[in-house]
Amino acid sequence: MRASYERPIIVRHSLAGVNKFGSIPVIRPLTAIDGVRIDELVGTYGSPLFVFSESTLRERVRELRAQLSRRVASFDLGWSYKTNYLGAICRVFHQEGSLAEVVSGMELRKALASGVTGRQIIFNGPGKTAADLTLAFEKSAHVHLDHLDELALAEDVANQLGVVPEVGLRVSQSELPVPTWDRFGFHLESGGALAAAHRIVRGGRLRLRTLHGHIGTFIPNPEAYRLAALALARFACSLENEVGIRITTIDLGGGFASHNTLQAQYLPGEETTPALAEYVEAIMSGLEEGMAGRELPRLVLETGRALVDDAGVLIATVVGNKRLVDKRRAVILDAGVNILPTAWWYRHDIHPAQEVVGTAEPTVFLGPLCMNIDVIRDRIMFQPLRVGDRVVIRHVGAYNVTQWMQFITERPNVVMVSPKGQHACIRKAETLETLLVQEQMPAWL
Ligand SMILES: Cc1ncc(COP(=O)(O)O)c(C=O)c1O
Numbered sequence: 001m002r003a004s005y006e007r008p009i010i011v012r013h014s015l016a017g018v019n020k021f022g023s024i025p026v027i028r029p030l031t032a033i034d035g036v037r038i039d040e041l042v043g044t045y046g047s048p049l050f051v052f053s054e055s056t057l058r059e060r061v062r063e064l065r066a067q068l069s070r071r072v073a074s075f076d077l078g079w080s081y082k083t084n085y086l087g088a089i090c091r092v093f094h095q096e097g098s099l100a101e102v103v104s105g106m107e108l109r110k111a112l113a114s115g116v117t118g119r120q121i122i123f124n125g126p127g128k129t130a131a132d133l134t135l136a137f138e139k140s141a142h143v144h145l146d147h148l149d150e151l152a153l154a155e156d157v158a159n160q161l162g163v164v165p166e167v168g169l170r171v172s173q174s175e176l177p178v179p180t181w182d183r184f185g186f187h188l189e190s191g192g193a194l195a196a197a198h199r200i201v202r203g204g205r206l207r208l209r210t211l212h213g214h215i216g217t218f219i220p221n222p223e224a225y226r227l228a229a230l231a232l233a234r235f236a237c238s239l240e241n242e243v244g245i246r247i248t249t250i251d252l253g254g255g256f257a258s259h260n261t262l263q264a265q266y267l268p269g270e271e272t273t274p275a276l277a278e279y280v281e282a283i284m285s286g287l288e289e290g291m292a293g294r295e296l297p298r299l300v301l302e303t304g305r306a307l308v309d310d311a312g313v314l315i316a317t318v319v320g321n322k323r324l325v326d327k328r329r330a331v332i333l334d335a336g337v338n339i340l341p342t343a344w345w346y347r348h349d350i351h352p353a354q355e356v357v358g359t360a361e362p363t364v365f366l367g368p369l370c371m372n373i374d375v376i377r378d379r380i381m382f383q384p385l386r387v388g389d390r391v392v393i394r395h396v397g398a399y400n401v402t403q404w405m406q407f408i409t410e411r412p413n414v415v416m417v418s419p420k421g422q423h424a425c426i427r428k429a430e431t432l433e434t435l436l437v438q439e440q441m442p443a444w445l
Helices: 038-045 054-071 087-095 105-113 130-138 148-161 192-203 222-243 276-291 305-311 432-436
Strands: 049-053 075-080 099-102 121-123 142-145 166-172 207-212 249-251 298-301 312-323 329-333 350-352 361-366 375-382 390-393 414-417 423-427
Touching: 038 049, 038 312, 038 390, 038 414, 038 423, 049 054, 054 075, 054 087, 054 276, 054 298, 054 305, 075 087, 087 423, 099 105, 105 121, 105 130, 121 130, 130 142, 130 148, 142 148, 142 207, 148 192, 166 192, 192 207, 192 222, 207 222, 222 249, 222 276, 276 298, 305 312, 329 375, 350 375
Parallel strands: 049 414, 075 099, 075 298, 099 121, 121 142, 142 166, 166 207, 207 249, 249 298, 329 361
Antiparallel strands: 049 312, 312 329, 312 390, 350 390, 361 375, 414 423
């Protein structure tokens, strides 16, 4: 076979670009997802295309369950709907034994509509309405209270329904090696959480049984979890001693890092992200120390991105190439930040979906939106791509198919690939009709 022609390039020497890691790694083509060829997937469902691996979803959640089983007598996982609430994704997690963790009335109704029972639902979030709380209490969902007005509303709703539901208190903490998320929940160190517990006892309309502490998101630091668990366990003990409340569940929310690389991160996430076992070990050592020999409460985790991110890829097609003034090669893809908002947070891994020839050079991947902010990856050493070539953007399973925007393009198909190599659409691509069906025309126009 004749070697194909390689266009020569001149790359400007850049002092700031010294590569400390030696030779530039060759980016391997990724031509199939769990044995299903990307050509076949794009031929069937079009481009751009989100593809989820059922095997990876199950492997990740089973790994977390296995680590917890080794270490914890009583635990539950709550699948964080906001991370990805496509029905097929939720079904996989529910089949694997996860509860549903919802943060809005819409998510609550979505979980109920898909057959999850109220008792299998954890209801977080700062914006619960009286109607949401009524539905949650009627269905015996586990409501975690966020602020005092919500506490009062929950008491009213419980009173009207004539029930005394078990609730949780969301607790925020400042003395952790992560930014403080005190906009959610009752603050621990300044006494807000203790005051709320007293208030619940005085009101007599709710029973406090759970402490909840979601300390942030993408936290690559298990020590933060040890400290958070320690503080919540100590708080649980002091509630028992001083207020007579027995806490039976400590819920540490989500926040474990996935294998993505944050924009500001130096080393790649695939090398630095702690194993799930490290988080579990840290939490358990904090809980055990904090409970000081008392019976451990049930542990709940609402892990989102660390379970689903690795399972999702976005396939995109090259629509054009151009050279920017700073000499970077620009590749225009048919997928933009409207469907991949996580491109703003991460330096997503990108692979060609076919063999590529030629020398890698600094490349920027742009989307098709007529917006300057539409950058999928601002600098990556990449071989030349031709119009029609495909790329696979990895670790995109979390937050994209819930936070994506219908902005100047229809949102594309989402597909799941089964462990046996079957594939099926799990969310149909939008059409112009999808857009128009929501619009209305005032009579005077
Ligand atoms: C209350 C709560 N639980 C769980 C999660 C899931 O977090 P993550 O996807 O970082 O694991 C979130 C997301 O921010 C959350 O707000």
